[in-house]
Amino acid sequence: MNAPHIVTSYVVIDDVLELIGHTDDTRTRVSSAEILTVAIVAAKYFQNHHERALCLLQQTGYLPKLSVSRFNRRLHALQDILLLIASLLGEMMATGNVFVIDTMPVPVCKRVRAARCRKVQGDDYLGYCASKRAYYCGWQLHLVCDATGVPVAFELLPARWDELTLVQDLLSLLPEGSVVVADKGYISDTDQQLSYINGRVRLVPKQRRNMRGNTTQDAELIRTHRSRIETVNSQPEKMGLQRLHARTNPGFALKVLASLLALTFTNIV
Structure with missing residues (x-):
């Protein structure tokens, strides 16, 4: 310690x-x-x-x-x-005007045990993590961090829900003039336009290969902050965020919050 x-x-x-x-x-x-x-x-x-x-x-x-x-x-x-x-x-410690947003799985249990799980029930909680090529039962954590890795905004959603469900709510918490770097899961012309119209926040997702590529400026921005996106994922994973054990849903939420605060102090101390 x-x-x-x-x-x-x-x-x-x-x-x-x-x-x-x-x-x-x-x-x-x-x-x-x-x-x-x-x-x-x-x-x-x-x-x-x-x-x-x-x-x-x-x-x-x-x-x-x-x-x-x-x-x-x-x-x-x-x-x-x-x-x-x-x-x-998150409000006090955040620095700069560039942020990163990403999603990570927060399993309650493995998919094979979903039928016996009492904490979450229903198809909404049955999700798939493409990066790990694994099915799971639980939640997905949407996390917005500044360029130093300090969490600024976050939300837990059922695992099967679309990643873009609450993106506008999260971006609305950021100051005017912010730029948010994201991965391919956040590609949406509508959300990019709405975030700029509503809060003057520019969402910059990495484009897929079969799409029109990012501008030179955006591509450089994504390249510069890509490692931060990976770090934002790896730090909570090392803390065991994807292997939480709790007897109740409030206890589970408490441990997620404690992990996010631990991430904040890790990146500011």
């Missing part, structure tokens, strides 16, 4: 909680900032295994004694706060 990363995560979260006016009960021995820091450490270093992260942080003196069950109750009570922090940090 990286001690400066842990301390920085705690300090930033504590400052944001103070900024939004969040206060803890005077009887609590472990603050909300410490609870959220444990979740982020678990996402970054322990593939979202909260018990391991909690035990290790207690053994190294970062936290006082706290049971796993009590930690889980405190963390679930802070779910809305966690979402707010992720959104605020």
Whole structure:
């Protein structure tokens, strides 16, 4: 574990909680900032295994004694706060006017177990990941990051839904004059025109071989930021985002949010 990363995560979260006016009960021995820091450490270093992260942080003196069950109750009570922090940090830490957007699978289980899965049910959750050539049951995460890899906007959609379903909602969160680099899955003349008309945001997807190619300027832009798209995919994957284990849907969403916050701190620390 990286001690400066842990301390920085705690300090930033504590400052944001103070900024939004969040206060803890005077009887609590472990603050909300410490609870959220444990979740982020678990996402970054322990593939979202909260018990391991909690035990290790207690053994190294970062936290006082706290049971796993009590930690889980405190963390679930802070779910809305966690979402707010992720959104605020995306707005505050983002730099530049070039962003990248990509989609990654977030399986709940393998396709063969879909019939027995209780968390998500129905054909909408049966998806296919072309890059991995694998079917799965679960969600797809749409993630918009700045050029340094800091998440700015994100959304979970059922795995089978079209990638372009919420693209306008995500792009509307970006400042005027932004340029968004995307892969071939985001090719849509309509969405490119709408994003520019509604928010002066230019969507630049990589064109397929059988289509009219990108302009020289756009091709250079895509080439420059292509590696960031790959990194945006690989970093959450290394954190175990595609191998999450949770007993409930709120618990699953919590671990996704913690992974995104861990990604934010990884790319700013």
